[in-house]
Amino acid sequence: MMFRHLLKLTWKRKSRNLMLSLEILIAFAIVFGVAAFGLRYWQLYSMPLGFDGRDLWAVRLQVGDEEKTRIPHEVYDSLRRGLLELPEVRDVAFISFEPYAGATIGTQLQGKTGAGERAPLVNAELLEADDRTAGVLGLKLTEGRWFSELDNGSAQRSAVINRRLAEAMFPGRSAVGQVFIDGPGYANTPVRVVGVVDGYRAKGELAAPVNFAFTRFEAGKHSWDARTVLLKVAPGTERGFEKRLNARLKAIQNTWTYQITPTSALRATALREQTVPLIVVAVIAVFMLVMVAFGLFGALWQNTTQRIPEIGLRRAIGASAGQIYRQVVAEQFLLSSVAIVLGLALLVQLPLTRVLGEHLDWVVFGEAALLSMAVIYLLSLLCALYPGWRASRLSPTEALHHE
Known part of the structure; x- marks a missing residue:
């Protein structure tokens, strides 16, 4: 009532x-x-971010015009060996952009169906990464493997993709062994999937998950360079390490300049923005x-x-x-x-x-x-x-x- x-x-x-x-x-x-x-x-x-950003430092190599200047294979070897001699450094990897940098390579990928059909284009982001990147970033593979010497001499470039991209390009199929085309970026270069990671959110905790692919970087074999060095350092390494790191880098290549940043600082900046x-x-x-x-x-x-x-x-x-x-x-x-x-x-x-x-x-x-x-x-x-x-x-x- x-x-x-x-x-x-x-x-x-x-x-x-x-x-x-x-x-x-x-x-x-x-x-x-x-x-x-x-x-x-x-x-x-x-x-989950898909990677471990703890005890991780990034060094951006500033080597002049990226379109014209190439870094020889021998210089990458010298950088790796010289940096591993520092007692704080546990491992070294080369990649296009470090985590939290807010930068990736945007592209469109197209899976091969094997029946002459054209699969739909899939928007994705990718990075060039070397064979040691998975260990440095703590990436967890759910299927297949990471890049290795097994990929040397392959007629197709190798890639590791995240599960989201695998489901978008190869629904209902195992992605490992499948081939896709990166048309806009590499003139329809065929790329073979060798592994799948659960996820990778390069832009941080507040970035939306995206389709993502790592393609294998081999120094001196492409018309581009990976100009970021990732360093896995000992736990508790303080900012004073930056001075010693810069001195070692200058001893290896004195004509270059280096931008050195712990990923903890990059993370704080990204979260604030x-x-x-x-x-x-x-x-x-x-x-x-x-x-x-x-x-x-x-x-x-x-x-x-x-x-x-x-x-x-x-x-x-x-x-x-x-x-x-x-x-x-x-x-x-x-x-x-x-x-x-x-x-x-x-x-x-x-x-x-x-x-x-x-x-x-x-x-x-x-x-x-x-x-x-x-x-x-x-x-x-x-x-x-x-x-x-x-x-x-x-x-x-x-x-x-x-x-």
Whole structure:
């Protein structure tokens, strides 16, 4: 009976309640957007990176024009041997770009079907990596193997891809032994998959997973170089090691310059840059929610004031202060529920149509919806408490004589 009575009262004041519901709907959409944004960040942060960035240092080789200057095979050997002589260095690898650098090589790959059919192009990112990269980065293979001397003399370039790319290019098949074409990058050079890693998110914890491939780098055998040196160092190596490392590099190649950075510093920089959008959105959302709360509180106050004669009549016929109080709060919760249902009906189109792709999957949507509902109901309760208390304190005589 009480619920039916609330529905009748709400419907009779539908024009007045429409603005209240609209304000609540806007607040719900704002909270949902921030919640979904934050939950997606947390989801990404919780995913495995696919590599071990601890005790890892990166050295960028600055050797002049990358288009014209080539680094001989002998120089790579000299760098590896010279750096391994340092007591802090455990292993050395050469790669296109270090983790957290925010840089990879974008391309489109196309799997071979073996039946003369053209498989669809798949967007992917790739890096050139040598035979020791897997050990330095702590990559875990789920299928096949990493690059090795077994790949020497092969007519096809070798690649290790992540599981996501394997499923995209070779669905329902084992990726190991399959061949794909890297058309835009290497003039339709055929590449053979020798291994699969579970994942590799080179741009850090807050970067979305992508299709990824490592292709084998052999010094002196390509028209490009791998100009990043990855060093696996002893645990606890301090920043003072940078000076000794630079001296050793200068002793090997004095005409080059070197940019030396621990990946822990690169990680901190990447996280700081990637969290800036979330902080900005959160600050704007809090400001807007405060404005909505003030507007909602003012509207409820005015609504209660306009209903003083009605409240006085209810008190005169026997309604207690508690019943009046509960009525005001319940009406506000009913308006909030209507706005939330309408908001969910609109927002559910986002995961259904996948307009935001993996950024808003059903897990993020569900958690963001529950969190937003909790915030809106709490906001509605806080805004209704004082107007409801004020209405419940009115005496029947005062209310019935109010003009």
